Amino acid sequence: MNPERYAQIKKRFVDFADEHIAPRSADRDRTGSFDHKLWQRLSDSGFWRLGVPRDLGGDGGGIWDQVAAFEGLARGANDCGFVLSAAAHAGLMQLLLRHGTVEQQKRLLPGLMSGQVGATASTEASGGSHVAGIKTSAVRDPDGAFLLSGEKSHITNAPVADVVMIVGRVPAAGPKDITLFLVEKGQGGLTFGEHEDLLGLRTSPLGPIALDNVRVTEERLVGGVGEGLDKLYWCLTFDRLIYGIVVASHVERLLHLAADRSLRRQAFGAPLAAHQYIQDKLVRMKLTIEASRALAHVALKALDSGAPSASSLASCVKLLSAEGIVDASMELVQIFGHIGTEKSYGIERHLRDAVAFKIAGGTNEMQKKNIFKHVMREFQGELPEEV
Template identity: 30%
Template sequence: MPDYGPRPVERHLPTEEARDLLTLVRDLAQREIAPVAADEEATGRFPRDTFALLSRSGLLGLPYPGAYGGGDQPYEVYLQVLEELAAARLTVGLGVSVHSLSCHALAAYGTDEQRGTHLPDMLGGGLLGAYCLSEPSAGSDAAALRTRAVRAGDAWVLEGTKAWITHGGIADFYTVFARTGDAGPRGITAFLVPGDAPGLGAAAPERKMGMKGSPTAQVHLDGVRVPDTRRLGAEGQGFAIALDALDAGRLGIAACAVGLAQAALDAALGYALERRQFGRPVADFQGVRFLIADMATRIEAGRALYLAAARRRDEGASFTRQAAMAKLSCTDTAMQVTTDAVQVLGGYGYTADFPVERYLREAKMLQIVEGTNQIQRIVIARQLLGPESR
């Protein structure tokens, strides 16, 4: 398969340390991740060794406090790291985003003792996390979840099934949201569940059209006993914790989408400059040039949108609406850009000998995860019109 190589992205970073970090990540991604991405995706191999390397390199805990093994990096920097990783292989970029999401409840709502006990291993000790909110009958309507946690002395017993769980069956820990009270969002509580807890199991991974190297599976909780010391936040606070995490997680998806789109543009540029028809490169034809111009413009706009939202988060300002806008726009961009990349390559773009057909299959998933793009529109409209609007 031809390898045209990535083109460096012009980045505006807040510190020299951040510039050095992005250089390190880019070199690591192109040396360790990109060369094997196509083969491993084709065979459905999850790159656990890559995640161990990222953990040793301090890249699994970038936006979290250094006191607990994190990188003390602002979201503005962390998201650009995700973009570079996703450009090399979406399974890796998305996996880092999901891992960060699964650490959020403990980092933001855990006690000092809980953070000191668990967070260092989660951020830099080689562990891999999963985030368990969705269920077979509660996807977009996450507040309707049925998994239940019943108090049993100084512990809780969890029963239920979670669905569409990235890293399901291979994670070392799961942030699980379960019902401890009445129906509705106020009856939900968050728990930190070890991956080897008795009674916790996973179904066979889903058979997906893309991202075959990233396992997505149902997770079954059959009488899983969790001590109260692993309850995160107050009883009934779980749904608020979940939504808070999703705001940040949607920015992660947006950054991954831009990375995937950038990889597709790079492939299209390389092909258009090399492929000759009618005695000249196809890059000379206006139809191709206009496609490439539109692809590049959409990517730049998406990158600016997710970074603007990230800076609001770093400043401590509300960013729910901006996160939803970034997730919506960037994932739609990834879908359009990967579609156009296939068109630039013509018949070759439809074959597995070139990466753009894989990028197209992967892009579709990004419009669905962590809230479909229809849900993002609901969030944006409610933020603009008020919660009582329909």
């Protein structure tokens, strides 16, 4: 990572988000709407070209450039939903850049860099975050293509998606059958559901995907049949560490709100900031910022270098940052008192958004399970299958 370049990219998108995304974020939350024009403006800004090689139409940067841009976007946006939709899109792009074929990259990346919306779909109603419980499956047709059928649930960007990576199975391949399929809007048998009406992250469109014998040729597999698990874990690792970046930057914005309120509001003849119990709240918010950012950078370094610790580190990032943003948002509401709970004032929205961080991208419980497994593998060998 080049620190100077990182800082420049971050500043560029702090300014962009502060000017274009933040102003109407509360209105979008109230209506639960995804702003397509805003998405196009983000694409036109060059946000998606940062991590793409020049021969594929990008700016020639790498994954650190994309993460720097996310750090800036989250700091200025005042809209966690929109930023997490961008994170889901980035996950698909990074998957294609790392594991896609040249043909897949040349076909799909130009659109994804210029206004299309991408998604990755693994979650199902019956299995939640449990990959082994996936039921979506494919069989070969007489021409050798795959007919993919199943249902995905609560998929970020699904209601507005143009390109989706579907996690499915090819049962004929045997026990090692997890496979990644690329599908595009408009294909026969592919249906996207409506935007779910959520408690928080309301600006991020979430919905189901139904697949009824969707035809996918072999050229549309990311890797071969049965080669999807490692690539899926790479994608999940990237997604989870991005959550840490988003939390660090967003809570940094909340800390400024909290500090300003603490200096301006009087209680018992002194500013709130003069009271130790308020000071403790601000200190804990600062800890969330620094710990989430630093650990996310450590996880990214491990992922970028191919270190086996990347998955565990990313789960640590996701767990720490999800708990941190909930605590920070609750403290913000407390500092603002009654007006912090008024919908018209805009503070309570941050708490509603924060709650979803403990579920989206893999629940806190799943992160703990993943971390525990890594600990046991390191110190005691493989866990028994039933644990």
